[in-house]
Amino acid sequence: MRPAYPLPNPDPQPSPGLEPREVFRFYFRNAPEVAADPEIEGRILALADAMAEASLTQADPEGESSIPAVFTYFGQFIDHDITANTDRDEPGFDIDRAGIDPQPRDLVEKEKLNLRNGRLNLDSLYGDGPGQSPAAAKMEAAMRDPADPAKMRLGPVQPVSNGSPGFIRPDLPTDNLADIPRIGAAIDDGSLTLEEARELIGEADDAKLRLSALIGDGRNDENLIVAQLHHSFLRLHNALVDKLRADGAAAGDDALFALARQHTTWIYQWMVVNLFLKAVCDPSVVEDVLEKRAPLYRGFFEAHKASVPEGALPMPLEFSVAAFRYGHSMVRGDYDYNRSFGVAADGTPQTRASFEQLFAFTGGGNMSGFGLTSLPDNWIIEWDRFIRADGPPGRTARKIDSRLALPLKEMRNPAPGVSGIMRHLAARNLRRGYVFNLPDAQAILSELAYQGTRIEPLTADEIASGATGAAIRDGGFDSSTPLWFYVLKEAEVRAEGNHLGPLGSRLVAETLIGLLVTDPSSYLQQGAFGSWTPDEAAQPKGEPITSFAAMLVACGLLAPVPAAPAAPQPAATF
Structure with missing residues (x-):
């Protein structure tokens, strides 16, 4: 008997596409405004410089968290799924200039429009659906596999491996479809014309x-780790197609595609809450937000739903511009990326994959300069080095704290005319929060307390602790703390960098769970009282996808762990 897979719910609010018609709003619009400060640029730069590490250290016990490295880039993947446009510098919001000022909040809400619909529905994977331009719709169609339209297109890797150091191909996947798809293949097979x-x-x-x-x-091709993560979700969709097809769950390519997309999306949403949030946030805060159905976000949604287009959800600026940028502190300066790097089988140290290389081996990097037509096969990721919280030093995420890896002080950016300040990630984040007129952390804590959520604030001494202390005190940031910095320092002081502190956890968990609570098509709205779990989805390897390891095994990107042999049973006696 075939499994009784539920058919995907028809989307009651079709996505309006890539036009910038979605909205950013403030959670705490009525909090005190940020005061204009003619000295702010120097104060911000001093703080940003104090946050940047002075050297690149491969094994730094102070910087090792208990968070698997994959969550650094899963957070980026989530961000690209729900927000776009806060980093674009339209007039008035150009932070790459002298003389920046906080913009009026009504102007921020009017001018800064989200290019995403705000829903955790994997439109970064599948495209934006109905309502697009004909050209964008054709590109979306080209993202499906022309040989099997129920599946997503994958990209082949270019063979360069020869067994010599640095040129070793990982064992998995066993096929060569280990890259994200690229435009050249769609041109060659006629899915798109050159024009x-x-x-x-x-x-x-x-x-x-x-x-x-x-x-x-396209932002999911800006660095190699997030590109390979994107590739894994494409493979998950295809593995679900194979399983659903074998089970006879749907007839016709389009119906099968829709059903696999629904299963992929619900599994992804479940992973966001049950794997990601419980790793990067205080688990007790996540459970509280789940139990209460995200009251902060629901109130925000009710206040703004009348001004939000159909199919979209409002996005809080305090989350997008500050709180959810905590992941920048988790980025490592280099990675034990695959067997061409790290430690050889004989224990010999080998070169780690540099931050620069992770940007170079992408479509927007230097692959064309290397004469490549796709990702070289010695750059296939080995996910077992990214999904564990234990293992050798250098394989977990860095701690969530007020230190940033050295390469983030001089970010790779090929755009001509970009100033040094825009290459300095900490300076960029702090300047943007100021220009967007984000409430400071103290104002937000006060607003939350007024609403009934009391969070113990950091003291001025705690905020000014560590290497950034002088810049904090000299800049007056110990009493009026930029939200992004506060979230990092709170994690450092309250959780030893192993997850976000109480305010950061509240803002991140409320927003992501709130997006699911207010979306009638999300996994939290399925089953009795939102009881859906991956047990109810297709299981390509015969087990529910309830971990990153299970997902990667299902995709053929990770070897399954052999089952432990059964303990010998005593002989029966009569």
Whole structure:
């Protein structure tokens, strides 16, 4: 008997596409405004410089967290699924200039429009659905596998491995479809014409155009780890298609595609809450937010739903511009990426994959300069090095704290004319929070207390502790603390960097769970009292996908752990 898989719910609010019609709003719009400060740029730069580490240390016990490294980039993947446009510098919001000022909050809400619909529905993977331009709709169609339209297109890797150091191909996947799909393949098979591709991508150089990612959000090709994570979700969809097809769950390519997409999306949403949030937030806060059904976000949603287009959810600026940027402190300066790096079998130290290389081996990086047509096979990720909280030093995420890895002080950015300040990630984040007129942390804590959520604030001495202390006190930030910095320092002081503190956990958990609570098509709205779990989804390897390891095994990207042998049973006696 085939499993009785539920058919996907028809989306009651179709996504309006990539037009910037979605909204950012303030959680705490009525909190005291940020005062204009003619000295702010120097104060911000002094704090940003104090946050940057002075050297790149491979094994730093002070910087090792208990968070698997994958969650650094899963957070980025989530961010790309729900927000876009806060980093674009329209007039008035240009932070790459002298003389920045906080903008009026009504102007911020009017001018800064989200390019995403705010829902955790994997439009970064699948595209934005109905309501797009004809060119964008054609690109979305090209993202499906032309040989099997129920599946998503994958990209082949380019063979370069020869067994010598640095040129060793990982064992998995066993096929060569280990890259995200690229525009060149769609041009070659006729899914897109060269002219259509140029219109969609806006790239005049043919080699770079062909290497451009053919995915729902091109930002998922900005570094290699998030690109390989995107690739794993494409493979998850395809593995679910195979299982659903074998079970006879749907007839026709489009119906099968829709059902696999629904299962993929619900599994992803379940992972966001039960794996991601419980790793990066205080688990007790996550449970409280779940139990109360995200009251902060629900109140925010009710206040703004009349001004939000159909199919979209409002996005809090305090989350997008500050709280959810905590992940920048988790980024490592280099990674034990695959067997071409790290420690060899004989214990010999080998070079780690550098931060620069992770940007170079992408469509927007330097692959065309290397003469490559796709990702080289010696750069396939080995996920077992990213999904564990234990293991050798250098394999977990860095702690969530007020220190940033050295490469983040001089970010790779190929855009001509970009100033040094825009390469300095901490300075960029602090300047943006100021220009967006985000309430400071003390004001937000006061507003939450007024609403009935009392969070013990950090003292001025706690805020000014550590290497950033002088810059904090000199800048007056110990009494009026930029929200992004406060979230990092709170995690450092209250949780030893192993997860977010109480305020950071509240803002992140309320927002992500709130997006699911207010979305009638989310996994939290399925089953009796939102009881859906991955046990009810297709199981490509015969077990529910309730961990990153199970997902990667289902995708053929991780070897299953052999079952322990059964203990011998005593002989029966009569």
